[in-house]
Amino acid sequence: MAIEHAILVSLLEQPGSGYELARRFERSIGYFWTATHQQIYRALKRMETDGWVDVREVPQRGRPDKKEYSVADLGRAALTSWLHDPIEPESVRHDLAVKIRGAAFDDPSALIREVDRHRQAHTDRLARYLAGEERDFADRTDGGPYGPAHAERELQHAVLRGGIAYERMMIAWLDDVLATLHRFRPER
Amino acid sequence: MAIEHAILVSLLEQPGSGYELARRFERSIGYFWTATHQQIYRALKRMETDGWVDVREVPQRGRPDKKEYSVADLGRAALTSWLHDPIEPESVRHDLAVKIRGAAFDDPSALIREVDRHRQAHTDRLARYLAGEERDFADRTDGGPYGPAHAERELQHAVLRGGIAYERMMIAWLDDVLATLHRFRPER
DNA sequence: CTTGCTTATGCAACAAGTTGCATAGCAAGA
DNA sequence: TCTTGCTATGCAACTTGTTGCATAAGCAAG
Numbered sequence: 001m002a003i004e005h006a007i008l009v010s011l012l013e014q015p016g017s018g019y020e021l022a023r024r025f026e027r028s029i030g031y032f033w034t035a036t037h038q039q040i041y042r043a044l045k046r047m048e049t050d051g052w053v054d055v056r057e058v059p060q061r062g063r064p065d066k067k068e069y070s071v072a073d074l075g076r077a078a079l080t081s082w083l084h085d086p087i088e089p090e091s092v093r094h095d096l097a098v099k100i101r102g103a104a105f106d107d108p109s110a111l112i113r114e115v116d117r118h119r120q121a122h123t124d125r126l127a128r129y130l131a132g133e134e135r136d137f138a139d140r141t142d143g144g145p146y147g148p149a150h151a152e153r154e155l156q157h158a159v160l161r162g163g164i165a166y167e168r169m170m171i172a173w174l175d176d177v178l179a180t181l182h183r184f185r186p187e188r
Numbered sequence: 189m190a191i192e193h194a195i196l197v198s199l200l201e202q203p204g205s206g207y208e209l210a211r212r213f214e215r216s217i218g219y220f221w222t223a224t225h226q227q228i229y230r231a232l233k234r235m236e237t238d239g240w241v242d243v244r245e246v247p248q249r250g251r252p253d254k255k256e257y258s259v260a261d262l263g264r265a266a267l268t269s270w271l272h273d274p275i276e277p278e279s280v281r282h283d284l285a286v287k288i289r290g291a292a293f294d295d296p297s298a299l300i301r302e303v304d305r306h307r308q309a310h311t312d313r314l315a316r317y318l319a320g321e322e323r324d325f326a327d328r329t330d331g332g333p334y335g336p337a338h339a340e341r342e343l344q345h346a347v348l349r350g351g352i353a354y355e356r357m358m359i360a361w362l363d364d365v366l367a368t369l370h371r372f373r374p375e376r
Numbered sequence: 377c378t379t380g381c382t383t384a385t386g387c388a389a390c391a392a393g394t395t396g397c398a399t400a401g402c403a404a405g406a
Numbered sequence: 407t408c409t410t411g412c413t414a415t416g417c418a419a420c421t422t423g424t425t426g427c428a429t430a431a432g433c434a435a436g
Contacts, residue, residue, distance in 0.1 A: 003392085005283075009290040019414050032285035039393065041416065064401055064414045076293070083294050086302060087283050089309040092354070095193075095275050097220035097347045102197040104340035105264070106271050114274060121277040151372055152292035158368045159285045162361045166280070169357040173350045180346045184339055191422085207384050227423065229386065252384045252431055379436085386428080393422070399415085406409085 003043050004052070006033045008071055008079045011053065013152065015070035018044050031129070031163045044069055052078055100177060108184040115181065119174040126167035133160055191231050192240070194221045196259055196267045199241065201340065203258035206232050219317070219351045232257055240266055288365060296372040303369065307362040314355035321348055 010021055010029050021044075022037040024030065035043075047053045052075030056068045071079075096118055103111045137157045198209055198217050209232075210225040212218065223231075235241045240263030244256045259267075284306055291299045325345045 005290065006286045009286055009293070012293045013289070017414075018416095022414095029286075029289075030279075032280050032282040034279040034281065036394070037415085038395085045416095060413090062402060063412080066414065079290055080294050083287055083290055084298065086305065087287070089306050090282055090284065091218075091222040092220050093222065094220040094278055094350075096278065097350060098194045098197055098217075099271055099275070100343050100347050101201070101217075101340075102193065102267055102271055104343045105197070105200045106268050108339050108343065110272065117274065118277050151296050152289075154368055154371070155288050155292045155296065158365050159288050161364060162282075162285060165357050165361050169353050173353050176349060177346050180342055183342070205384075206386095224424070225385085226387095226425085233386095248383090251382080251433095254384065380434090382433080383431080385430090388427085389425085391424070395420080396418090398417080401413085403412085404410090
């Protein structure tokens with residue numbers, strides 16, 4: 001998987017500039033795929049060279065012009081081909097878990113503040129996801145028509161439900177970790 | 189966070205060679221932090237240069253000699269200092285989620301096989317985690333003494349519980365995704 | 377006695393991701 | 407007017423991570 005595919009999906013959902021993409025990667029897409037503006041601008045340049053995207057200069061009032069990108073046929077073909085390729089189940093990378101195991105060789109209770117901070121971050125994210133769900137998917141149209149636009153919405157919702165499940169799981173686990181760490185507090 | 193810290197924790201739990209570390213990164217530590225043998229050998233070389241680890245040539249019968257690494261004082265200090273530094277709540281990277289949203293622009297039901305494969309992979313991992321828990325943490329010593337070795341075990345268990353919770357969450361979510369994708373199957 | 381597997385270590389090249397910096401227009405407020 | 411902040415794009419340098427290959431010893435199977 002490369003960042004290109006995430007960009008293609010995002011541009012198919014809605015054409016936009018590198019800057020707009022960068023902001024989507026801070027929310028929405030960014031919930032499961034992070035990228036900096038640097039990665040995005042470089043990838044867009046490559047994709048333009050390869051004919052995956054079309055560019056259109058859009059003059060704006062009150063702010064600099066932007067280059068609006070949209071997916072070209074070649075890009076769409078590249079996405080389709082990637083969609084049909086199997087991918088490896090992802091490998092996680094949880095610094096916090098390393099810290100927790102490392103805490104055994106330091107003062108375990110010193111980690112409580114840190115774990116608390118992470119718990120707070122996940123609580124905040126959960127709240128944002130739930131607000132987004134309320135905003136975008138509140139109406140119960142689950143018996144409605146199954147056209148292409150409907151698929152887009154339904155699948156976005158399914159991914160969002162994944163984010164919600166993930167955050168809930170993390171909060172519960174961090175509570176478990178906190179309880180464990182508290183058992184190692186020095187007795188007074 | 190750098191791979192160095194994961195290596196330090198692993199070596200504190202048990203000194204070993206680069207090769208042994210590489211295998212631990214395929215299980216145990218690897219459940220939440222992946223690394224190839226190349227990364228590990230390079231990191232060990234750096235860490236040796238920086239005085240973070242000590243090396244000992246261990247001759248072996250029936251197989252090539254190995255270099256057994258163990259954590260030096262400087263390495264321990266580096267770990268402690270890292271443990272006391274706050275880290276950013278991790279950013280996820282789920283290729284599958286990109287694919288699911290991308291499926292709206294292709295045939296959504298074509299993704300069923302892929303999601304099924306991932307579900308199977310997570311089921312397998314869950315089984316391995318549960319077997320490991322049974323093997324290593326079966327005896328209920330949760331009221332026992334709270335010495336340093338006890339902390340190591342307890343914290344390893346807490347991390348493993350996180351892995352278990354994660355896999356359970358993923359399986360449930362993938363079932364949800366599958367149900368969604370099935371709704372888009374073309375009617376016969 | 378050759379082929380393939382496991383242990384054990386490593387180089388070199390390449391691809392991907394991060395960080396710092398630069399530019400530039402415009403708006404709002406001190 | 408000067409600073410701060412937002413939109414908008416980008417270069418250069420650096421750090422990480424991946425992939426392919428190489429070596430070398432011993433073991434087991436055919």
